[in-house]
Amino acid sequence: MLYSNYLDISIDCVVFGFDDNENSLKVLLIEQERISDTIDPQKALPGDLVLKEEDFDIAANRVLQELTGLTGLFLKQFYAFGNPQRLKHEKDQNWLQKYRINPEIRIITLGYYSIIRMEDYKLIPSSFASKAEWVDIDEIPNLAFDHNEILEMALENLRIDTINNNISFELLPKKFTLAQLQNLHEIIFDKELDKRNFRKFIKKMDELIPLNEKQKGVYHKPAQLYSYERNSK
Amino acid sequence: MLYSNYLDISIDCVVFGFDDNENSLKVLLIEQERISDTIDPQKALPGDLVLKEEDFDIAANRVLQELTGLTGLFLKQFYAFGNPQRLKHEKDQNWLQKYRINPEIRIITLGYYSIIRMEDYKLIPSSFASKAEWVDIDEIPNLAFDHNEILEMALENLRIDTINNNISFELLPKKFTLAQLQNLHEIIFDKELDKRNFRKFIKKMDELIPLNEKQKGVYHKPAQLYSYERNSK
């Protein structure tokens, strides 16, 4: 970049994934590069600067791909974070001093979020981020910058989109049991749900397709498998 | 600004007001400066650039105040618009060439929206905008830049906040009739509502206070007046 400027814009991506082995909701985090031998690197949301004439939605996909190898996700912008102090914390300045050309510059960031079916994607950590990994939503550490705040707001949006757009189905494997679906909803909304009422509720959706197939390899009554076919229009 | 940069950030404000004389929902627009004798100036949302170290929420209030004289509004950020082409249309380039130091620069804008009780505020058009005026929501012309799109998205947010936060009451005069409230809801949601059902619905709210006062100066049965007192907490 040949420009001297006072402002940059970045993207931070909050990617939710559902681990159907552990039945747990996870968030994709990267580990920042070390800034010294003595200080442990921080975890952070995958994020980077937007290029000079790059559209935001395209930038979000590029950044995520570069840092994690994930491509083709639907990423949705949910908020612009621009507090002038958001990068001024000492823990973050150390990193910025070491890895950014102009660490003092103001950076505003756009929060994007997405959800994925874990089985559909493989993580390919880039050379930039030392590693990308799934972290349980209940075990999120203190993150770099204002990333905890960004994550919290993304979770709010996941809840809203689950209510309005059945987006939670996109997190499940293509074939899933109703128990998995219920479990996922309990995690997203952080409360227990009644099994019979939950089933009544979701069975009203005609996008929910019962398959001629049952769970295998469990030593209890095997569950009916379902898939979800989003209605055309 | 002493900096040469490739990116600026601006705020555009969508302010909704309810005109209780006309019973109509309005949006606050400004008229851009003329760019020539032959071309009529465009209407636009009140908006301007964010200053170097200025927080967005503060910038939104400042910009709105400078252009319209309105102060103390609660402005809510709802989306960042950053399409690299968003200022490239000829109609807009003409204006930018004339009134901006660097008309080629990429500008992203943050959409903010707010609602006000018209009786509480007086418009004071600044010297920058030739005038600020209320325009009926059903009579919005083609606006400068991508402002029609921004307005549309603000309206979506108004709907959501009306459902979730009773925010529509903030648009009404302090003393209002149930017919005015119903009328406002019909405008916001663009559909007709049943009078009795609507009244049942809103009378459940204990924030709605019936006053010992009736409408005056109407030549039909005068309506009961109400006020709305937002619950503490």
Next chain:
DNA sequence: ACAAAAGTGTTGGAGATACACCCATGA
């Protein structure tokens, strides 16, 4: 046979919808 999770219905209350007439006022 047992352990484990799957699967299944009913009831009561709350909220939404549909619908038509009388009332109070100023002109």
Next chain:
DNA sequence: TCATGGGTGTATCTCCAACACTTTTGT
């Protein structure tokens, strides 16, 4: 007295919450 908008109730339906036992499989 008339024109105008203000104000009111009931019946039906749908949606939500609470609640406990039987079924199917693997070990």
